[in-house]
Amino acid sequence: MKKPSIKDVAQHAGVSTATVSNVFSGRKPVNDDLKDRVRAAAEQLGYQANRAASQLRSQRNHVVAVLVPNLTDTFFAKIISNLENLAFSQGYDVIVASSHDRLDVEESRIKALLRWQPAGMIAIPCSGELPASIAALKETSPVVMVDRVSVEGCPFDTVTIDNYQSGVDAGQFLADQGHQKVLIAASNLDHPPIQNRAQGCFDTVQKLGGHCEILALGSDLDEGAKVVGDWLDNNEPPTAIFGLTNVTTLSVLTAMADRGIRVCDHISVVAHDDYAWMSARSASLTVMQQPVDDIAKTAWQRLIDRIESDGVNHAPQSSVLEAHLVKRKSVKNLKGGM
Amino acid sequence: MKKPSIKDVAQHAGVSTATVSNVFSGRKPVNDDLKDRVRAAAEQLGYQANRAASQLRSQRNHVVAVLVPNLTDTFFAKIISNLENLAFSQGYDVIVASSHDRLDVEESRIKALLRWQPAGMIAIPCSGELPASIAALKETSPVVMVDRVSVEGCPFDTVTIDNYQSGVDAGQFLADQGHQKVLIAASNLDHPPIQNRAQGCFDTVQKLGGHCEILALGSDLDEGAKVVGDWLDNNEPPTAIFGLTNVTTLSVLTAMADRGIRVCDHISVVAHDDYAWMSARSASLTVMQQPVDDIAKTAWQRLIDRIESDGVNHAPQSSVLEAHLVKRKSVKNLKGGM
DNA sequence: CTGAAAGCGCTAACAT
């Protein structure tokens, strides 16, 4: 059974196709009785407007492409989830692709996204480098780059958090609690946010007279756990560990659990980003919490502004939001009390 | 700057548009020299075929719609991630929508998905009920229903796990370890998988002479934690708790942590579904692990079979996969040894 | 193997 077209609906309702179109698009006024007839006919036939045809004709496409490194990381999932809501409430559709953290996949996913002729794109690249297919959009199509971006020199709008400051805050807090030996568990120092978080914490702890070491764990949980574990087996234990991502934190906790090292009691832990599981522990984790909802909202707003200001092409803006410290129970106070 | 069309490429290469089309679609052979000319022209102009136009004309759409209750639940995210890979490797695109676990949103998201004229749909509904807009697809479009489905009477292919059996296995294991008083932390008993898991465990524990109680926590983590907490405050503690979902397990662990109740030591815990965080604890969680990759693979295969066997409409098939027990360290052996 | 021309379902411009 073929799908009903606008013609079928028009015929059924005894009106022209243009009228049907106007009823659904709302671009021109239609009398109420006709509207009702059209709606009834559409309902009865199970009519769904064909996007392809409407897009082709109108040269407008209320679709925004979203690229993320990974769907299974709740941080990105939350951003997408927010974007989806925002988009939907404003009559846009969102199409999503994930690069699975691989540069080659990234390129091909971007190309696939672009074939939909989206009105714009929100991209979290998998490395700090601007993917070539996105760079090519400069004069063509609005783009907002989010999270894993080097803000300086990016030809597009950017939305990031102040990752250096976030590292500073974590380092400051640890130092305040008397921690002088801090291990930073980084994933991949090629990612600008990671690099900056690490640097911020490192600089701060050093400046305050402590000692800081940065360990790169990669992006695999088990391998990361092994790296941390080996390090722990071969070094003086730190008093605190700063986990820079969800996965690195999991690696750290795994390595600690394997060795019977207790969080807070033996080694304090600060995590970056706040996941539900971090609170559901006897020593709930102190974290640097990113304003996920704001990141999504800001990115969306930037993009929509560009799309709707159609043509007027002012200089790229960078929005920098702040992470903030949420104190829980995974950091021991080494000074005086406790 | 307008995007180049197939005409521009044709002109540039000195061939007809049909030839350009054939070069890219590969549906008809083209001489090598022409092919090269066309490719070069396309490259130079930055030509990207317009899907809308091609879909409209060919009436073929290599797009599959995917509906999930929630993007931020890693279980669903993993399924999507798998589907995306499978789709991509077979020349399909996937478009995703989330119902945010709300029936009204679900309906409107389904309608939005259908406007893409997808070749088929994979849906995880938010309740056990078949959404009306999906039911209407019966004669029109292939559909595979996954996870939260009552298999009996579903007019479409289904892919589920044997949730009752999963409950039985968990109950059996707990009973084997000497647990006679088990609390089942369910989310929402309207979801068929939850109902079945709970029932399987309940029946088994009872049959083996133990006592079992089912507590519905809803889908909110904090509210769930409150419900469990209240229950714990007002009842004889169970020897074990079976958490039926990621969120219920988090609620349980939160309530326990708040009360200084230690996993395994004081109360044993079995979780359903396996998330990375479940292992990164001093008492890593024993879980009923779902074969996520297989679920996705099976659903995809069913759908593609339907899409490509175009028309031949055999009876709905239901694929039932098995969850399996992964023993870790959250269950205490109450019998003899330990 | 290649080109010319028709037409997919819709909307924009124009006519009524």
Add this chain to the structure above:
DNA sequence: ATGTTAGCGCTTTCAG
């Protein structure tokens, strides 16, 4: 306010 008609960019006949 509604109808008529052309054409968006592509693929598909159908000729050559």
